[in-house]
Amino acid sequence: MRRRRRGATLLAHVLLAAATLVVVFPMLYAVQVSTLEFQDVFVFPPKLLPGTAFADNLRRAWEKVHLGRLLANSAGIAVVVALGKIVLSVMAAFALTYFRDFPGKTLLFVAILATHMLPLPVRIVPTFQLMNDFGWVNSYRALTVPFFASATGTLLFRQFFLTIPPALSEAARVDGAGPLRFLVRILLPLSLNNLAALFLVEFLYMWNEYLWPLIVTTSDEMRVVQIGIKMLVATDAQAEWNLIMAGVVAAMVPPLLVLLALQRSFVRSIALGQEK
16 A cells, blocks of 8 residues: 555656646746857757857847837836726725625626626727727826726625624724725735735736737837737747747746745635635
8 A cells, every 4th residue: 555655646746747847848948049049049959958148139139129118018017907906806895895785786796797708809999999089099098097997806805805704894893993994904904815816916917918008009119028029029030039038038037026926925815715
């Protein structure tokens, strides 16, 4: 029995290691290609050892599409959207949970969830028309405001608020705390893990957004980093994959830092959700 258990454990570790290698190999290969000279990218058999040209490749990619500006645009848009979604989601969930005399509350909540069933491509034409009517095309408002509403965030915080004992809100009311004070002083500190988890998810989502920024922006100053990488690929000459991969590596750094900073809170949020 011990040998079987050891064998099963060893097999599980081998399969997990193989799966991990399959997942991380594209990223590792992108890093490796970003260190090569142009003439070394297409050799056969391919070089698997890193080269020494990463700094030069990154500099050329940085200058070719103004990568620093694109990274700043993506970071600013992702942070603003993530914070905007958190604020609106918390306020909506708070109203749907604690304002019991709110007429049509259940119907409104169902309508909010129904919006989650409409993907972005379905909403692109009417949303773009609305941005054009507002005069927001090619502006940061068009890149951020349409993403503020979040059915996922509202559902997340509503379900969390429902797990908080009603006696806590009654005690706060007896102590003279108003609704906003109860939200800020009691609910938000209890929701830190959920706040961090939602910020992480929405930051990564907006960082990887490509279609909407491509449609709603018309100048290079408003582009985001995903479009910048596409601009590195779209060239009349042969694509310089060493420069492209250097740009990809630069684009991976900010979301990776955010993930490392918030991973504990994200895991705790998932664990608490499973316990409940």
